[in-house]
Each structure stands twice: as C-alpha cells, then as structure tokens.
Amino acid sequence: MAAAEKPTIQQQVDDLIGGPQYALTQANKDAALTPILRELCRDVARRCPGYGRFLDKFGGDLDSWRSPADAPPLPVSMFKRFLLAAVPPEKIVRELHSSSTTGRDPSRIIIDKTTAFRQARALVAILKEHLGTRRRPYLVLDCADAAAAGDSLTARGAAIRGVANFASETVYAMDLDSTGDLAVAWDRVADFFDRHRGEPVLSFGFTFIVWTRFVVEAERRGLAFDSPEAVLLHSGGWKKLTEQAVSKDEFSRRAAAVFGTSADNISDFYGMVEQVGTVFVDCPAGNKHAPAFADVILRRPLSLAEAAPGETGIIEVLSALPTSYPGHALLTEDMGVLLGVDDCPCGRKGKYFRFTSRVEQAAVRGCGDTFAQSRELK
Amino acid sequence: MTVQRITPDGIIPAGNDLAPIIDSLQRCRERIADVPINRLLDLLDDFARRLLRDSRTAGLEGAMFLGAWLRKANLRQMLELNLGGNTAALDGFVPQGRNHIAAKPHGLVSMWMAGNVATLPMFSLVPALLAKNVCLVKLALPEANGMDRLLAVLAESESEDITGRELLDAMAVVWFDFRDKKLNDQMSLAADAKLVWGGAEAVRAISLLPRREHCIEIVFGPKYSIGLIGKATLESDKLDAVVDGFVRDVAIFDQRACSAPQTIFVERNSRRSLEAVGRLFAERLSRLPPKPELDAYTTGRILQVRAEWAIDESKDVIASADGANWTVLLDREPTLKEAVQSRTIFLSEVDSWREVVPLLSPKVQTVGLALGGIDDSLAFAESATRAGVARCVRPGIMNNYESPWDGKLLVGELVRWVVLKP
Numbered sequence: 001m002a003a004a005e006k007p008t009i010q011q012q013v014d015d016l017i018g019g020p021q022y023a024l025t026q027a028n029k030d031a032a033l034t035p036i037l038r039e040l041c042r043d044v045a046r047r048c049p050g051y052g053r054f055l056d057k058f059g060g061d062l063d064s065w066r067s068p069a070d071a072p073p074l075p076v077s078m079f080k081r082f083l084l085a086a087v088p089p090e091k092i093v094r095e096l097h098s099s100s101t102t103g104r105d106p107s108r109i110i111i112d113k114t115t116a117f118r119q120a121r122a123l124v125a126i127l128k129e130h131l132g133t134r135r136r137p138y139l140v141l142d143c144a145d146a147a148a149a150g151d152s153l154t155a156r157g158a159a160i161r162g163v164a165n166f167a168s169e170t171v172y173a174m175d176l177d178s179t180g181d182l183a184v185a186w187d188r189v190a191d192f193f194d195r196h197r198g199e200p201v202l203s204f205g206f207t208f209i210v211w212t213r214f215v216v217e218a219e220r221r222g223l224a225f226d227s228p229e230a231v232l233l234h235s236g237g238w239k240k241l242t243e244q245a246v247s248k249d250e251f252s253r254r255a256a257a258v259f260g261t262s263a264d265n266i267s268d269f270y271g272m273v274e275q276v277g278t279v280f281v282d283c284p285a286g287n288k289h290a291p292a293f294a295d296v297i298l299r300r301p302l303s304l305a306e307a308a309p310g311e312t313g314i315i316e317v318l319s320a321l322p323t324s325y326p327g328h329a330l331l332t333e334d335m336g337v338l339l340g341v342d343d344c345p346c347g348r349k350g351k352y353f354r355f356t357s358r359v360e361q362a363a364v365r366g367c368g369d370t371f372a373q374s375r376e377l378k
Numbered sequence: 379m380t381v382q383r384i385t386p387d388g389i390i391p392a393g394n395d396l397a398p399i400i401d402s403l404q405r406c407r408e409r410i411a412d413v414p415i416n417r418l419l420d421l422l423d424d425f426a427r428r429l430l431r432d433s434r435t436a437g438l439e440g441a442m443f444l445g446a447w448l449r450k451a452n453l454r455q456m457l458e459l460n461l462g463g464n465t466a467a468l469d470g471f472v473p474q475g476r477n478h479i480a481a482k483p484h485g486l487v488s489m490w491m492a493g494n495v496a497t498l499p500m501f502s503l504v505p506a507l508l509a510k511n512v513c514l515v516k517l518a519l520p521e522a523n524g525m526d527r528l529l530a531v532l533a534e535s536e537s538e539d540i541t542g543r544e545l546l547d548a549m550a551v552v553w554f555d556f557r558d559k560k561l562n563d564q565m566s567l568a569a570d571a572k573l574v575w576g577g578a579e580a581v582r583a584i585s586l587l588p589r590r591e592h593c594i595e596i597v598f599g600p601k602y603s604i605g606l607i608g609k610a611t612l613e614s615d616k617l618d619a620v621v622d623g624f625v626r627d628v629a630i631f632d633q634r635a636c637s638a639p640q641t642i643f644v645e646r647n648s649r650r651s652l653e654a655v656g657r658l659f660a661e662r663l664s665r666l667p668p669k670p671e672l673d674a675y676t677t678g679r680i681l682q683v684r685a686e687w688a689i690d691e692s693k694d695v696i697a698s699a700d701g702a703n704w705t706v707l708l709d710r711e712p713t714l715k716e717a718v719q720s721r722t723i724f725l726s727e728v729d730s731w732r733e734v735v736p737l738l739s740p741k742v743q744t745v746g747l748a749l750g751g752i753d754d755s756l757a758f759a760e761s762a763t764r765a766g767v768a769r770c771v772r773p774g775i776m777n778n779y780e781s782p783w784d785g786k787l788l789v790g791e792l793v794r795w796v797v798l799k800p
Contacts, residue, residue, distance in 0.1 A: 050689040302672035303701040
C-alpha cells in the first residue's frame, strides 16, 4: 500500500486557516508552523532578493530551524524603507499602506491573489470564533472613503473591509466634512439603531477615531443607544489615548454605555497592515491569542531570547499567510507581556499575551543623542 | 516629595522646594572662597587615591579615568592652561604689570546633567569648585548611578585646610522631574552661572528658563563623533592597535558619550578591503564582555540597521550571533550615519580623507584620527577644526575628558576676572 502523500505547504496553510483557530497546543503549533515558515521564507527569499540577503545573513541554516523562533524577525520598518515584493508587477492585485499619520514614509505591502484570498479567509476564520457565523447589520465607525475600492488600501480600509464579511447591511456612521475631518452623521446612526432595535449588530472602528469622534462626542451630546446585543470591535494604536490617560477599561466601559451594551461586548484586536488577516482578538479573559496559522513571540531586549510567562518583551508576530512579501516573521515596535501558554482561563490554547505600550525612546539620552538630527549635521 | 537629594548615605527626599538647599549653598560661599587652591587640589588628590582603592567606587564605569584626571598634577596643569598661567589668582590678587588681577567665582553654578555618562557630574563639579563656586547639580535620572558612592568616598577624603565633608557642603546633588517648571525656574533664577549638558531638546528647554541678567550660560550640547583611518595606517602593521583603540572608545559608556565614534571612515588602500577591516572590528568587538542590559528601543534600532544594511545590495553587515550585542555596518557612502550607539559601528569607505571634510561642522566634536602620517594629520586637523570640530585625538582616548572640551576652557569660564589698579 502506498504511503499517504504529504500535504503541500499550501495545503498545510489552508488546513490551518480552515480548522479551529485556538485548539492547537503550543507544542503542536510549533511543530505545524516551523516547516511552513521555513519553506515560505525560503520561497519568498528566492523571489525577493533583498529579503534573500537578509535571510542569508541572519537565517542561518534553514533546515536546522527547530521552532518558529528560529526564523529571523524582519523589523516592520523595513516596509517603509524598501519595497519588498516577491511577485512581478503583473501579479500584484493590491498595495496596502499604513496610514502614516506621523507624516513619515508609509509602509508599502505588496499583495498577490493568493495572499489576498488567504487574508480574507483568515480574518473570517478568526472572527467567526468570536462572533459566530451569522451575518449582522454592520455600523462602520468611519467614513466610506476610508475603505474605498482601488488598487491601494490603508490598514483602516483593509480592516473595515475584512469585518464586512460578517455584514448583512453596511452603514458608515461618518462623513468627511468640508475641512476633511471626520464627522458623525448622528441621524444616520440613530436610524441604524432604530431599525435594528434588539438585534445583534456589529460595529467596527479605529480605536482613536471611535473614542474621539464617537464616544466622547455622544457623551457630550447626551446620546446613548439601546443596543444590548451590539458588539464593537476596535483596533489601532493606544498611544494617543494613553496620552489622554484613557485606559482600556475606561474605553470599554464608556463605549459600552454609549452603545447600551455590556463592556464584555467591546473587544480590542491587535493587528497591523504588514500582516492583514492575522489579528489577535481579546478573549473573554481580556487576553490576546494567536490564531492557528500564526503565532506571537515576546523577545527580550538585548538577548532576543523568548520571554518567559510574566515577562515583557518586544512583540514579534508570525504568520503563514503571505506569499507575495516577506511578512512571515515581523518584529514590531510594540511591547507586550506574555501571560502564559495553553492555560488561559478562556480555554483557548497556545500563548496568550497583552499589549503594553509602544517601544519608546528613553527620555534621557544625553549629549551623545544625535538621533533624528542627521539632516542638521550639515 | 518631588526633590530627591543624592547624599553619601543614598537618596533622601528633600521636599518640594529648592530654597532651603539654595540658602544653605549660599552660606558656604565665603568658606570655600577662603580655602587655598593648593588645599583643594590636595583634597581632590586624596579623593583620587581613595576612589580607586575603595570597593564602593573602584568598579564604577569610568572610575579609572576619573581617578587619573583628579590627580593634583593633572588638575594643576588644567588650571594653568585654563587661567593663562595665573592659578594663584584663584586665591586673591596677583600682580599683572603695574596692576593686579584676581579670578573670582561667579557664585552659585546650577548644573543640568545629561544621563548618559555616570561620572559626568564630577567633570562639571570639580572645575566649578576649583573656581570656588558653590554648585547645585540636577541629575537627569532618578537613580544615583554611583554618584552617592562617589560622594561617600569624597566625604572621607582630607587635606590640610578642608575635609571632604566640608566640600560637600558647597554642593548639592538633586533629582526632580525634568518637566517640573517651578523647580527648574527656581534653580535657574538662583544661578550666577548655568551649566547645561544634554541633547538638543533639553538644552533648548533649559536655555528658555528665566535667569538673572548677570547669569552666564555654558552649554555642552548634542555632538557626534567620528573616526578616520588613513591609507598609511591600513597598509601598515599598526591597524590592530588602532582598531583596539576604537573598540575601547566604543565600549566605554556604551557609545552614549558625545565623544564616542559612531561612523568610522576608512580610506581605500591596496592592502586591506573594507570587508577585511570590518572583520577585524568584529573580531575585537566579540572579545568584549557581554553587555549587561539594553533597552527595547535601542535593541529595535540595532535590529533595524542590521536589516537595512543586509537588504541593501550595496551595503553589508557583520553582527554578533548572541542578540544585539555588537554590530559592524559597511558601506561606501561618505555620510554621517544616524547614531545607534551600544556597540554599533558604521564603517564607510572613502577614497581620501578629503571626502570627509565637507561632512564636518560644529556638531562634530571629536575625530579619532589614525591617518598614519603627521603631514596628513596636520592638514586634516587644520581643515576639520576650521569646520568646527573640537578635538582630533588618537583612537583609544576619544572619551578622555580633557580641557579644552567642546572648545571651552571650563575653569576659565567659571571665574570672573577682576582688576585692581591701585
């Protein structure tokens, strides 16, 4: 009798996306992901010479990789510095870019058909585990322009579109005013909640936009909606909210009050434009888990060794989704704390963690601090 | 309690007001002015001997150099240079032709220190005290960072007319949050001279604080330092020693000092390729003991430049296998690379040192110079210092604090020259 044929890497990735997202123990996930990451990295390195040089320099002997942590993490900022494409121009179906609110060069992420398909499928697979399969009325806490169709898309747009897979009807809560600023169309919002009174509805927006444009403004106007079955997903940076001393608990409590729902229905998810489709959603215990086709590593500064439970580290995200760019092992500019492995109270397996802060420059660097002054040097 | 005072016994809370500390310092002005300069030098000489023997201070980063710098002969030489050979003018009027001159203290010197070099406060305090000023020193970080131990050993030091404990009365070392406007204003308004070490943002903010009309301001702002290895050195057998020197300059203070080399230019030559020079640096860096710790930001910066230099076809990188310990980055672009610090060296190949000169400005403080020939060294130093560079020194001593520093003779700036025409 012939031995069963080993599934291809493509099949293995598809199986992980199609299966349960939080059932693999960490040991089983390591065993499943290591060969996939090895082959994906090797393949992309062949087709993207810049990444090939990086992998040659820091990847060592790929066949000796024993865990996903052996894949050298590529700093996410490299997508701002280089166009890292592993497909020819005719195979590109979309270019994703970061919002670049800081005015710096945005990240540019090249997407081919396979990656786009996997990203969409993967996001649905993750959200299904949190929302169920039923489609619901979808209130986007943003404007339609943010997710407009085209050859390029921002992180905001990609997330809005991804969540729209669960929509039975989509309503954008905001418009751009004459100054280009976001303004809530409160009549439209009230109409949405009136038409769907008592129904489970879904809402999504970027954290800072949700807070400043929707929650605080609704409070100022004395508005609250009666939508106990509403679920709000939000994503994006916490830096500006941290500066305003708004904690995650306060955000959830006050957003829930405006929606008229429970704070348990307000969920933050961690994700980035460099890995669209791979998101880390809060579980009922308030922790973030990696889906089956992805993982997270908290790296200790200096040694870059994996942090132990209870330790903070620089967040590295791993994903088996990309085929058109080297996005399989990315070192972020965020810090997190690893809380445990396989034993989250919510029952999900694998590592679980929480985001803690952006990686910040030390406040005091002294007279040798010539960072960001290279242009001033001459 | 918002003010923390660093004392020989550790850090103690000191209330929300600097006035009691300032009053106490003002009361010491006469006492320190009366101490003969030779006695102050004797006291510091005793301190120098003790700090190298004392287990509390001997292991501090930079202690060895500080101990040598504090020796009487060195400080006397510094005073002679700083005061134009009139060291005795610190003790009173001395004849100057038909007249008399004296070097008087400004009074109270307020010092805002940078946080990158643990022993830095001593290099500000000692010149100010030798000029017989009283000193209020604000540290950048809430940790004592060895300053408490240095003060403890100083307190036990002695000389004929003054003890270390008495000298401590003429200084106060404090920490408070840099955003505390009230305390910063208080410190600035009390000053007869302001002495500021720090990055651009800190220096600008402190300069904007209110001050009295007569108050002078001395600023040691952000600087960048480089190295230069010439063809003659590269084609000789001296390269090993030169690389050893640069690696020492990189290792001390984790390359955070303004005098630490960040970019080292390497002249094209017939004996050694840039890659071979890079491998030599890598080999020497790998001999250093591992770094004890590193913040996440610098770790991230190191990984970013490593990746950037690896991806770019025209560049190359050699890096430690054990995390973010050390990194050598190679390219052929005659530019000053943004400093990453923490054992991260950019080696840039140039055809000639003349390509480096246009990159120089007053922002460049020290050049570690290893051109090999005296004629080239003099020609380069002439061009570099005209462009604004403060020091051209051999590799291995780039971080040695000396006078002049950043173009300033500090003791000379911390006295007021007065004249008597009888």
